[in-house]
Amino acid sequence: MKWFELGLVVLTFATGLIWLVDRLFFARRRAAEGGLLDEEPVIVDYSRAFFPVLAVVLVLRSFVAEPYKIPSSSMMPNLLIGDFILVNKFSYGLRLPVNNHKFLALGEPDRGDVVVFKPPHAPDQNWIKRVVGLPGDRIGFHGDTLYINGEAVQYEKLGEFVGTGRGAEMTGASLLLEKLPGREHQVLEWLDRANPAGQGEWTVPAGHYFVMGDNRDNSEDSRFWTQTHFLPEEHLRGRAFLIWLNCEGWFCKGSFDPSRIGTKIK
Structure with missing residues (x-):
């Protein structure tokens, strides 16, 4: 993903620069010599054609919304493997592409937000989890309960979860409604499991967040990060807000669920 972003930036600036230099210098010379537009060099022709498209894609992807695909079951039952989601890139401030430096602050995450971020121990990857702890919060996880x-x-127990496709492995887990302050959402847990992992107490420092997956027994989240249990604010990529497609396999040959198209992420 980082190399794609870097490549997009380089191509946008390269095609724009080639087009600009040609218009300022060489196009006038060709016109003065009686040249025609179709006599311009091939590289200029391609740059003129592709620069506007690349520029629009770069602006939309960097500052408006960016697509991601859910690769794991850590956010079940709300996000399934194969979901393609859109991430709001300006909810928490505008950031430069590639280095993710914030240059305009517009807001901060709320408790319960589903966020995409670069984990501190794997900064070349993009992960997705839910914010449960804000700066200054004391977070505890004991037994199967979040404090x-x-x-x-x-x-609130909603029943037994029945999964399909690659989510079938969670069939039989308890489907619960977790009532965070000001926000409710569903989670999965094996309530009859003895000594569940990820127990402890943590105090969230300033400028950091505590994140957890909704699939509580199958999520590598803040509870398990060894170097630091907290997500630095500068690692945020944006807030996930919409599912625009769900399919698995090339050309959706594995499965396709049209009912998830347009689903709002809660």
């Missing part, structure tokens, strides 16, 4: 500032989060 925020000493208060246990309330859960």
Whole structure:
């Protein structure tokens, strides 16, 4: 993903520069010598054609919305393997492509937001999790219960989860409604499992967040990161807000679920 982004930036600036230099210098010379437009060099012709397209794609992808594909089951039942999602790139401020440097602050994550980010221990990758801890929060996870500032989060049991396709492995897990302060969403847990992993207490430092997957027993999230349990603000890529496609395999030959198209991510 980083190399694609870098390549897009380089191609945009290269084609724009070639087109600009030609228009400022060489096009006038050709015109003065009686040349025709179709006599311009091939590289200039291609640059003139592709630069506007590349520029629009770069602006939209960097500052408006960026597509991602869900590769794992860590956010089930809300996001499934094969979901293609859109990420709002300006919810938390505008950032430069490639280095992700924020140059305009517009907002901060709210508790319950589903965010795409670069994990501190794997900065060349893009991950997706849910924000459960804000700066200054004391987060605890004991048994199967999430605690925020000493208060246990309330859960409502919705029944037994039945998965399909590559999500079938979670069939039989408990489907719960987790009631975060001001935000409700579904999670999966094996409530009868003894000594679940990821137990502990953490205090979120300033400028950081505590993130967890909705599939609580199958998520490598803040509970398990060894170097730091917290997501630095500068590693955020944006807020996931919409599923625009769901399919697996090349040309969706594996499976295709049209019912998920246009689903809002809660």
